[in-house]
Amino acid sequence: MELEIMEKMKTRLVNLAIVILLLFGLLTIFMAGSVILDLFGIRGKEGQYVPFVVWANLVCGLLYVMSAIAFFQLRRWAVWPLVLAVLILVITLGGLLLYINSGGLYENKTLFAMVFRTAVTLAFAYLVKKVLDTQRNGNLVLETKEKI
Numbered sequence: 001m002e003l004e005i006m007e008k009m010k011t012r013l014v015n016l017a018i019v020i021l022l023l024f025g026l027l028t029i030f031m032a033g034s035v036i037l038d039l040f041g042i043r044g045k046e047g048q049y050v051p052f053v054v055w056a057n058l059v060c061g062l063l064y065v066m067s068a069i070a071f072f073q074l075r076r077w078a079v080w081p082l083v084l085a086v087l088i089l090v091i092t093l094g095g096l097l098l099y100i101n102s103g104g105l106y107e108n109k110t111l112f113a114m115v116f117r118t119a120v121t122l123a124f125a126y127l128v129k130k131v132l133d134t135q136r137n138g139n140l141v142l143e144t145k146e147k148i
Contacts, residue, residue: 025064032058048105056092082125
């Protein structure tokens with residue numbers, strides 16, 4: 001009985017992580033797309049935004065959504081879009097630091113957001129890998145839809 005309750009809790013936590021990853025991706029796509037396309041006056045509200053950072057965020061948002069869908073389906077490759085996103089973010093963060101050191105205009109919140117996004121993406125990559133490894137080894141049974 002307790003084991004069954006624990007399995008249901010684990011399933012709910014994994015499903016919550018999937019929803020958070022999906023929402024994080026959709027919000028990222030919306031915000032980056034809004035800055036790029038200047039929707040809803042968001043570009044003006046962002047101040048001194050750095051275009052290559054916004055484009056990197058857009059790509060990462062798409063990767064988050066892809067990973068969330070694959071994670072929901074318990075696809076083993078669900079972690080790889082997140083690994084790619086981490087690589088993109090690390091390279092972009094390095095580029096941002098070079099841009100800042102060369103006197104480029106930026107907002108302090110951009111630097112904080114890049115570090116935060118990189119840490120969150122790393123955490124999601126770790127979580128997805130851990131859950132999929134545990135599930136593959138038979139130590140976690142998740143209630144999911146039938147695999148396509």
